[in-house]
Amino acid sequence: MATPLKSTKSLHFPHLDALRGIAALGVLIFHIAFSSALSPVWLSVVSPHINTAGHALANGVEVFFVLSGWVIAHSMRRDPLQFSSLTRFLARRTLRLTPPYWAALIVTLLMGLVAAHLGSGDSFPPLSKIALNFLYLQNIFGADNVFSPAWTLCIEAQFYVVFAVLLCIAGYWGQGASEEDFGNARFPLAMLFFVSALGTLALAWRWNDAASFVSWWFYFAGGALGYLASRDSRLMPLAGIVVAAMAGVSLRLYSHPVRFDDEGRALLVGTLTLLFLLVAHGRARWTEWGRINVFAWLGRISYSLYLTHFGFGVLLARAFRKIVGHHAALAVGFIVIDMALCLILAQLFWRWIEFPSMAWANGLKLKGDALRESFGTATWPRPRTSE
Numbered sequence: 225m226a227t228p229l230k231s232t233k234s235l236h237f238p239h240l241d242a243l244r245g246i247a248a249l250g251v252l253i254f255h256i257a258f259s260s261a262l263s264p265v266w267l268s269v270v271s272p273h274i275n276t277a278g279h280a281l282a283n284g285v286e287v288f289f290v291l292s293g294w295v296i297a298h299s300m301r302r303d304p305l306q307f308s309s310l311t312r313f314l315a316r317r318t319l320r321l322t323p324p325y326w327a328a329l330i331v332t333l334l335m336g337l338v339a340a341h342l343g344s345g346d347s348f349p350p351l352s353k354i355a356l357n358f359l360y361l362q363n364i365f366g367a368d369n370v371f372s373p374a375w376t377l378c379i380e381a382q383f384y385v386v387f388a389v390l391l392c393i394a395g396y397w398g399q400g401a402s403e404e405d406f407g408n409a410r411f412p413l414a415m416l417f418f419v420s421a422l423g424t425l426a427l428a429w430r431w432n433d434a435a436s437f438v439s440w441w442f443y444f445a446g447g448a449l450g451y452l453a454s455r456d457s458r459l460m461p462l463a464g465i466v467v468a469a470m471a472g473v474s475l476r477l478y479s480h481p482v483r484f485d486d487e488g489r490a491l492l493v494g495t496l497t498l499l500f501l502l503v504a505h506g507r508a509r510w511t512e513w514g515r516i517n518v519f520a521w522l523g524r525i526s527y528s529l530y531l532t533h534f535g536f537g538v539l540l541a542r543a544f545r546k547i548v549g550h551h552a553a554l555a556v557g558f559i560v561i562d563m564a565l566c567l568i569l570a571q572l573f574w575r576w577i578e579f580p581s582m583a584w585a586n587g588l589k590l591k592g593d594a595l596r597e598s599f600g601t602a603t604w605p606r607p608r609t610s611e
Contacts (some may be wrong), residue, residue, distance in 0.1 A: 237298075238514030238523075239504060240291050243497070245522025247284030247291075248529045252566055254281035255372070255534055257559050260541035265548055265555035279485075285376055286443055286494035288530075292380060293447025294501060296387060301405050301455075305395025310388045317384050320585040324531055324578045325377055329357060332371040332535035339539055363435035371535045375435070382437035383444045390416045405455045414452045418462045421445035425469055429476075432487060442470065443494045450498055454505040463502055470495040528578045529570035537566045 257263060258278035267275050296317075303309040333354065340346055349370060356362040357370045360381040369375050394406070394413035406413055424441040432439050446466045453463035470491055477488030504510035514520065522529075544558040 237295070237511065238520065239511040240295060240501070240514070241523030241526075242514035242516075242519035243287060243500075243523075244291055244526040245519060245524070245529075247287035248526035249522055250281035250284040251373075252529060252533045252537065252563055254278060254284075256537045256541060256562050256566070260538050260559075260562075261545040262541045262548065262555045262559050262562070265545070265550060266552040266559070269552045280489060280493070283490045283493040286490045287497045288376065289379075289383075289440055289443035290447040290450075290494050290497045290501070292383065293444035293449075294451045295447075296384070296444075297448040297451040300391065305391050305406070305409055307392075310391055313391075314384060314388055316585045319581055321377065321380070321527075321581075323581040323584075324528060324573070325374075326358060327573070327577045328531035328535070329354075329370055329374070331532065335535055335539050339542075366435070373530055373534055378435075379437050379440050383441070386437060386441065387444070387448070390420070406452070410452060410456060411459070414449055414459045414462055417445040417449040417452070418466065421449060421466050422469055425466075425473060428487075429473055442466070443498075446470065446494070446498050447501070450502050453502065460502075463498075467495060467499050467502070470498070525567070525570045525574045528573040529567065532569050532573050533566040536569055537562050540565065 258267070258275060258281070299316075300309075300313060303313065333348075336346060336348060340348055349368065353362065353367045354370060356365055356367045357374055360378045361367075362369055363375055363378040390413065391409075394409040394416060397409065397412045421442040424438050424445070428439045428442070434440075446463070449459070449466060450463050453459040474488050474491040474495055477491065480488070500510075514523065540562050541559070544555075544562060548554040548558055
């Protein structure tokens with residue numbers, strides 16, 4: 225018997241926010257402690273295994289992609305799958321992500337100008353490259369990123385467009401899905417996520433282009449399918465197959481050390497993230513830890529931290545490198561100071577830039593809800609069937 229659906233009107237996932245915060249902190253540690261100008265000073269006196277473990281922190285990106293699929297599916301659970309709702313969805317995501325992203329780009333460019341003026345040797349990017357970065361098109365046109373994390377925002381933008389297209393298809397076959405949790409479109413949508421996740425996973429095994437969403441889609445689709453399965457237990461076998469397939473490919477890559485370090489470890493992290501979300505859902509002791517203040521705070525500032533840490537923290541590490549010389553202990557101390565300053569900057573960035581953009585996006589969401597309640601929900605034309 226299928227598990228009855230529960231209302232999602234007040235559903236919140238504190239552990240997802242906390243996981244996002246921990247992943248962002250891991251990416252911060254990787255960039256500042258393991259791949260900045262200060263890194264060789266202290267890594268030269270420790271075991272190489274520490275360096276290997278530190279590089280695994282970069283796979284917080286895969287955690288972001290899985291969480292994004294889960295959260296985005298949840299955010300659309302009450303919206304009718306019609307064109308106006310989907311355009312509002314894309315507008316909301318644009319308002320939510322773009323102002324902080326643009327602000328981070330501007331800050332990074334300004335710091336780059338200062339660094340170039342001080343003789344860093346870095347060249348200022350051409351205007352064409354800057355424009356592509358502002359439009360989330362740098363990956364598609366093969367341009368360099370203005371700052372390292374920008375490539376993932378380009379992938380996310382592609383995710384949202386593909387997600388909206390799949391919602392259109394599912395809405396057509398599900399007659400608009402005006403009920404909560406996608407209504408009649410739930411199963412068609414789950415099948416679209418299931419097939420596309422397995423298809424892109426198989427494609428990534430043979431062809432891996434990091435600039436295209438195709439090489440990352442199975443993380444997002446797996447997260448979205450996981451959310452649907454958490455709401456309807458009949459879909460849990462589909463999610464389980466996706467988890468098993470991801471784990472199988474990761475283990476297969478283990479026999480290829482170079483590919484495992486580059487792809488297999490990332491896939492393993494994404495697999496464990498999706499498995500944890502499926503197991504933890506509905507179990508308070510697995511989820512309520514996310515309400516602990518430090519984890520809740522990290523989750524709140526995670527996007528701001530992810531956007532700002534590279535341009536600011538890496539530049540600061542270059543400055544500190546001139547001070548520490550070859551003293552490993554001093555390098556570790558400055559790494560801690562650098563990361564602490566990155567966290568402070570992220571808090572300020574969240575308060576004055578990200579939080580207002582969240583308010584704008586929520587305002588658009590509330591307007592959409594009000595229109596839906598006032599005028600009802602339109603549905604897609606019913607597909608014709610043979611008589």
